[in-house]
Amino acid sequence: MTSAFDEEAEVDASLQKLGRERGRTLSIDDRVALLCPDNSIDTVAMDNGTAEVGPSPRKINLPSMADCYRQLLEDIGEDPTRKGIKSTPMRAAKAFMFFTKGYDETVQEEVNNAIAHEADDQMVMVKNIEMFSMCQHHLVPFIGKVSVAYIPNKCVLGLSKIARIVEIYSRRLQTQERLTKQIAQAIEEAVHPAGIAVVVEAQHMCMVMRGVQKLNAVTVTSTMLGVLRDDPRAREEFLALLK
Numbered sequence: 001m002t003s004a005f006d007e008e009a010e011v012d013a014s015l016q017k018l019g020r021e022r023g024r025t026l027s028i029d030d031r032v033a034l035l036c037p038d039n040s041i042d043t044v045a046m047d048n049g050t051a052e053v054g055p056s057p058r059k060i061n062l063p064s065m066a067d068c069y070r071q072l073l074e075d076i077g078e079d080p081t082r083k084g085i086k087s088t089p090m091r092a093a094k095a096f097m098f099f100t101k102g103y104d105e106t107v108q109e110e111v112n113n114a115i116a117h118e119a120d121d122q123m124v125m126v127k128n129i130e131m132f133s134m135c136q137h138h139l140v141p142f143i144g145k146v147s148v149a150y151i152p153n154k155c156v157l158g159l160s161k162i163a164r165i166v167e168i169y170s171r172r173l174q175t176q177e178r179l180t181k182q183i184a185q186a187i188e189e190a191v192h193p194a195g196i197a198v199v200v201e202a203q204h205m206c207m208v209m210r211g212v213q214k215l216n217a218v219t220v221t222s223t224m225l226g227v228l229r230d231d232p233r234a235r236e237e238f239l240a241l242l243k
C-alpha cells in the first residue's frame with residue numbers, strides 16, 4: 001500500500017521533473033494539482049503574465065439544482081409539495097450557489113488596483129478573518145478564522161483585499177490544507193512579499209454533526225513562505241502577533 005509519505009516523495013520527484021522540463025521553479029499550485037488531480041484546477045493566464053488558479057467559469061442552472069433538491073427531499077421521506085417546504089428546493093439551490101460563489105470570482109478582479117508601492121518592510125498582519133467553507137468530502141461546512149501576515153517587498157496590498165482573497169478561496173468546495181495554500185499563493189502572486197504566513201483554524205461540521213462527532217476538535221493548518229518560513233526571528237514575531 002502507498003503511504004502518504006511515498007505519495008509526497010512521488011510528488012517531489014514529479015515536480016522536479018516538470019520543473020526541469022519547463023525550465024522554472026514550480027509553484028505550490030503545481031504541487032496541489034499533482035496531489036489533488038481530481039480537483040479540476042485550471043490554470044488561466046492573466047494579463048500580467050501571472051497565473052490565477054480556479055475552476056472554469058460555471059454554468060448556473062438553478063431549476064436543475066432545484067429539481068435535485070426536490071428529489072433529495074423525496075428521498076429522505078419528505079413531501080416536497082407540502083406547505084412550508086414547497087419553495088425550499090429553489091431556496092436551497094440559491095443558497096448552495098452562494099456557498100460556492102468563489103468559483104465566480106478571481107483574485108485579479110477582487111484585488112483590482114489596490115496594490116501600492118510602499119518602502120516600509122514591517123510585518124503586516126490581518127488576523128481572525130471569519131471563514132465559511134464547504135468540505136469537499138461531505139458537502140457540509142467547515143467554519144473558522146484565517147490569519148494572514150506578510151512582510152512587504154516594495155508593495156502593499158489593500159487590507160480588505162486580504163479578506164476578499166479568503167472569501168474567493170473559501171467559498172468553494174475545499175480541503176483546509178488547499179485553502180491555506182491557495183490564500184498564501186494568491187498574496188505571493190499579488191505583491192511578491194519577502195515572506196507570507198497563513199494560519200487557518202477551523203471546525204469541520206463533518207466531524208461535529210456526524211461521523212466521529214467531536215464537538216471541540218479544531219484543525220489548524222499553516223503555510224509559511226519566504227522569510228516567514230526561513231528566518232526564526234520573523235517567525236517568532238508572527239507567532240507573537242498571532243496570540
Ligand SMILES: Nc1nc2c(ncn2[C@@H]2O[C@H](COP(=O)(O)OP(=O)(O)OP(=O)(O)O)[C@@H](O)[C@H]2O)c(=O)[nH]1
Pocket residue numbers: 135136137174175176177204206207211212
Ligand atoms: N485532510 C483533510 N481531511 C478532511 C477535510 N475535510 C474532511 N476531511 C476528512 O476526509 C475524510 C473522508 O474519509 P472517508 O473515510 O472517505 O469518509 P467517512 O466515512 O465519511 O469518514 P468519517 O468522517 O471518519 O466518518 C475524513 O477523515 C474527513 O475528516 C480537510 O479539509 N482536510
